[in-house]
Amino acid sequence: MSSPSISFRLAPAVAGLLLLASSLAPANTPAAGLSDSESRVFRFNVSPSGYPPYLICGDNGTAGIMWEVVETIAEHIGYRVEPVKVPRKRVDQLLLEGLFDGTPRAREWTDNPDEFIFTDPVVDIEEVIFFPKDSAAKFRVVEDLFSLTLVTRLGYYFPALEPHFRSGRIERFNVPRDQDIFIYLLNNDELDAAIADRLVGQWLLMEQGIQDEFRASSSILSQSGFRLMLRPGWQEFARAFNEKLAAMRAEGEIDAILSKYR
Secondary structure (H helix, E strand, C coil): CCCCCCCCCCCHHHHHHHHHHHHCCCCCCCCCCCCCCCCCEEEEECCCCCECCCEEEECCEEECHHHHHHHHHHHHCCCEEEEECCCHHHHHHHHHCCCCCEEEEEHHHCCCHHHCEECCCCEEEEEEEEEECCCCCCCCCHHHHCCCEEEEECCCCCCCCHHHHHHCCCEEEEECCHHHHHHHHHHCCCCCEEEEEHHHHHHHHHHHCCHHHEEECCCCCEEEEEEEEECCCCHHHHHHHHHHHHHHHHCCHHHHHHHCCC
């Protein structure tokens, strides 16, 4: 901006990025006058809209399965958890730059997983098929889905089914939000079933009060471990996190947290 005639008004997108950068100062940089214990903060990405039931962002704060587990373990190993809301497309870049410390992620969903540190899985993401309770359809193998129309979240990719979507053996009906999946399936007789993570589906059905209208397949379409993805240099945090996570699982604490969201 060398010319004095150029306006200093920033475009909204640029202003938003500057605001994000200012709110995400490099994590765990000791502040002047603070002791080490006072500056041990774990900056945890909860995304702008959360991911219920794993992360629930509301007016009363942050909750959800991953939040409860991370907050419990972080406190045990001497950290305070601070939520940050990072746009999905910028998470990997900003994590590598050290502007926050960790985000929930499956290793399989990451383009360059070796650039990051992953904890042990906190919970498994299980993609299953939800059917209306009175449907005679079932799912044991992919071929059971031939000739069906499946409700799916727009933008989600299902490796086992993509060839069959392309060939037309299985029809796909996209909806913009997870919250829409079961509403469409319940109110449209031309739709046969839906694909959703088991816990996400159970949460949505409970929240919408229609859990008695559907059943989930026992067979799993795909499974991934949902972990913490940490920035480089956080190996010791990952080690301590894994130790406490194993103890919580053995003592039934993880199951107790999960039961609140089913």
